[in-house]
Amino acid sequence: MSDSGEEDVELEARLREQEYFRPPAKFVGQANVSDPAIYDRFEEFPDGFEEYANLLDWDETWDQVLDASNPPFYEWFTGGELNASYNCVDRHLDERKNQTALLWEGEDGEQRNISYRDLYREVNEMAAALRSIGVEEDDVVTLHLPMVPALPVTMLACARLGAPHSVVFAGFSATALAERVDSADSDYVVTIDGYYRRGELLDHVQKADAAMAEADRDPEVLVWTRHDEVDDSVDVSDDYTMVADLLDDHRRERVDPVSRDAEDPLFLMYTSGTTGEPKGCQHRTGGYLSYAAGTSKYVLDIEPEDTYWCAADIGWITGHSYIVYGPLALGTTSVMYEGAPDHPHKSRTWEIAEKYDVDIFHTSPTAVRQFMKWGAEYVEGYDFDFRHMTTVGEPIQPEAWLWYYKHIGGEDAVIVDTWWQTETGGHLITNLPALEDMKPGSAGLPAPGIEPALLDDDGEELEPASGRAGNLIIKKPWPGMLQTVYGNDERFISEYWEDFSDTDSDDWTDWNYKAGDGAVHERDGYFRILGRLDDVMNVAGHRLGTMELESAVSEVQDVAEAAVVSRDHTEKGEVPDVYVILREGVEESDEVRQRIVGAVEDEIGKFARPANVVFVDDLPKTRSGKIMRRLLENISNDKDLGDTTTLRDPSVPERIRDQVKAD
Numbered sequence: 313m314s315d316s317g318e319e320d321v322e323l324e325a326r327l328r329e330q331e332y333f334r335p336p337a338k339f340v341g342q343a344n345v346s347d348p349a350i351y352d353r354f355e356e357f358p359d360g361f362e363e364y365a366n367l368l369d370w371d372e373t374w375d376q377v378l379d380a381s382n383p384p385f386y387e388w389f390t391g392g393e394l395n396a397s398y399n400c401v402d403r404h405l406d407e408r409k410n411q412t413a414l415l416w417e418g419e420d421g422e423q424r425n426i427s428y429r430d431l432y433r434e435v436n437e438m439a440a441a442l443r444s445i446g447v448e449e450d451d452v453v454t455l456h457l458p459m460v461p462a463l464p465v466t467m468l469a470c471a472r473l474g475a476p477h478s479v480v481f482a483g484f485s486a487t488a489l490a491e492r493v494d495s496a497d498s499d500y501v502v503t504i505d506g507y508y509r510r511g512e513l514l515d516h517v518q519k520a521d522a523a524m525a526e527a528d529r530d531p532e533v534l535v536w537t538r539h540d541e542v543d544d545s546v547d548v549s550d551d552y553t554m555v556a557d558l559l560d561d562h563r564r565e566r567v568d569p570v571s572r573d574a575e576d577p578l579f580l581m582y583t584s585g586t587t588g589e590p591k592g593c594q595h596r597t598g599g600y601l602s603y604a605a606g607t608s609k610y611v612l613d614i615e616p617e618d619t620y621w622c623a624a625d626i627g628w629i630t631g632h633s634y635i636v637y638g639p640l641a642l643g644t645t646s647v648m649y650e651g652a653p654d655h656p657h658k659s660r661t662w663e664i665a666e667k668y669d670v671d672i673f674h675t676s677p678t679a680v681r682q683f684m685k686w687g688a689e690y691v692e693g694y695d696f697d698f699r700h701m702t703t704v705g706e707p708i709q710p711e712a713w714l715w716y717y718k719h720i721g722g723e724d725a726v727i728v729d730t731w732w733q734t735e736t737g738g739h740l741i742t743n744l745p746a747l748e749d750m751k752p753g754s755a756g757l758p759a760p761g762i763e764p765a766l767l768d769d770d771g772e773e774l775e776p777a778s779g780r781a782g783n784l785i786i787k788k789p790w791p792g793m794l795q796t797v798y799g800n801d802e803r804f805i806s807e808y809w810e811d812f813s814d815t816d817s818d819d820w821t822d823w824n825y826k827a828g829d830g831a832v833h834e835r836d837g838y839f840r841i842l843g844r845l846d847d848v849m850n851v852a853g854h855r856l857g858t859m860e861l862e863s864a865v866s867e868v869q870d871v872a873e874a875a876v877v878s879r880d881h882t883e884k885g886e887v888p889d890v891y892v893i894l895r896e897g898v899e900e901s902d903e904v905r906q907r908i909v910g911a912v913e914d915e916i917g918k919f920a921r922p923a924n925v926v927f928v929d930d931l932p933k934t935r936s937g938k939i940m941r942r943l944l945e946n947i948s949n950d951k952d953l954g955d956t957t958t959l960r961d962p963s964v965p966e967r968i969r970d971q972v973k974a975d
């Protein structure tokens with residue numbers, strides 16, 4: 313006890329006195345980028361980005377780096393042709409066919425070591441299987457798969473055929489899956505019988521059953537199996553096709569990678585926005601893959617010899633760019649782990665790091681806070697030596713950063729805090745690890761070629777490095793950016809561009825990408841990200857829309873009206889609190905509360921479960937009837953209420969606050 317007490321004191325003292333941390337000399341000496349001239353090269357806009365495109369093999373070289381004639385519908389590397397699966401698999405065969413591409417560990421301890429040659433065979437067979445059931449170029453294939461090798465194999469098989477994949481995180485519910493299948497006009501769903509989570513084989517295919525009953529479309533369903541055969545506990549419908557049977561028919565078959573236009577879509581990734589409907593962010597083949605590969609090389613410092621472990625889920629953008637596409641394009645060894653970090657014990661992560669001798673480790677601040685809560689004793693005694701560590705997805709508090717630095721990095725690894733989004737395809741604000749000093753809590757400088765700025769609410773640009781907070785925008789296009797919102801160009805413009813651009817202009821310099829985040833541009837030039845300014849929250853690094861949560865809650869018969877706000881949470885960053893007015897005659901009860909929580913689980917997924925459900929008589933509303941969520945958020949976070957004079961009934965928030973305090 314006393315030991316950790318002393319340590320805390322020491323940590324805090326250090327934190328107070330030390331603002332910057334230098335990258336270790338041994339890191340700098342071997343880094344992929346150690347010359348600041350890189351920033352000058354990328355100042356040549358847009359040609360600097362050719363450096364990333366040159367990391368790939370192209371079937372046809374591009375004619376033009378950027379066609380910006382029709383903003384914000386930018387086109388990258390136009391005239392170029394390539395295939396993403398070829399770039400992540402085939403081209404490595406000459407030099408490293410026996411090297412491990414994917415190192416997979418099941419939660420139950422099962423291991424698979426998939427070499428580039430194995431990956432080549434599996435991707436080809438799966439591509440042949442998909443082709444045999446009718447998948448053609450440009451067909452959207454929806455993947456509802458957990459962290460098993462079948463997921464990257466199926467993604468790369470789709471890419472080989474030129475069929476965009478739309479991966480839906482396995483934790484999403486049947487309803488969320490159905491919604492995404494319909495929205496993407498998808499006629500194929502690929503799922504699995506089950507997967508392990510905390511020692512239990514979850515029946516996963518039942519979500520496909522329910523989704524197929526709900527969806528308007530009637531897609532063909534393919535089912536992988538977690539073991540050689542379907543698990544006894546799971547019932548797979550006769551209407552579905554077993555992947556194993558298809559693969560048996562296509563053993564050793566080869567499928568030529570389809571040459572895709574640089575601008576042809578590689579995938580869709582649904583994410584939450586400010587309305588109830590998720591947006592299908594559409595990513596192009598050439599620009600996206602170039603950007604994922606380039607940032608993997610320069611920011612993550614990946615070399616083919618490395619063992620690299622990004623402990624995110626491939627079901628989110630981080631896993632797409634930095635487990636699958638970036639690392640495999642560079643020909644490295646990428647680790648995948650199926651399960652929970654505390655199963656069967658809280659040292660599982662460090663056990664894996666030691667076993668596979670991981671060099672580069674990538675995780676979220678939520679995970680760091682959890683490791684910190686469990687305590688350093690779960691790390692001690694494991695023999696691993698990271699040279700590079702990354703955080704992504706949320707702001708990291710300096711305390712958590714320092715703990716990560718000391719207890720996981722042994723004060724001998726670099727840490728990069730990478731800010732980016734589903735929409736951006738790859739890192740936009742992050743230090744290059746050998747070039748800049750680390751500053752806990754700050755994402756750092758813009759990545760090469762990226763030009764962020766802060767605007768006040770009137771759209772006026774703040775003085776650079778003024779130390780003030782504003783709306784974060786990106787002034788120049790970059791190759792990793794989304795092409796559009798699938799099937800909805802108007803929404804693309806309204807969500808990301810309209811607020812801070814001159815939408816009548818054909819000149820791209822009049823267009824600014826709105827990130828939706830607030831940030832401070834510090835006096836040293838580093839950016840500190842403050843979090844979302846819109847109705848989007850970040851729960852344990854998972855992005856959720858307030859409107860999606862509210863519409864899920866409103867599905868419950870007993871609910872007359874609901875408002876969802878975010879509450880700060882020491883481990884998860886944020887959690888949703890739900891304020892509900894019940895219908896006339898409905899009594900408050902735990903049963904009703906359970907129904908509300910259940911509705912969120914059914915509509916979105918268990919990961920979105922509300923932390924609190926508060927029954928209220930009224931909600932704070934303006935005279936025009938708009939719910940003032942900000943006031944509820946202040947109540948949830950025990951902050952001053954602030955201005956209530958514009959409310960129809962200014963006494964409402966105080967009544968709610970007294971009630972919440974009494975509960």
Ligand code: 6R9
Nearest residue numbers: 704705706707730731732733734841844855
């Ligand atoms: C990659 C990813 C995007 C939102 C983004 C911001 C938050 C991401 C961050 C960060 C502070 C960082 N965010 N990285 N906040 N520091 N380093 O997370 O994509 O799921 O789309 O979320 O996450 O609020 O706008 P996505």
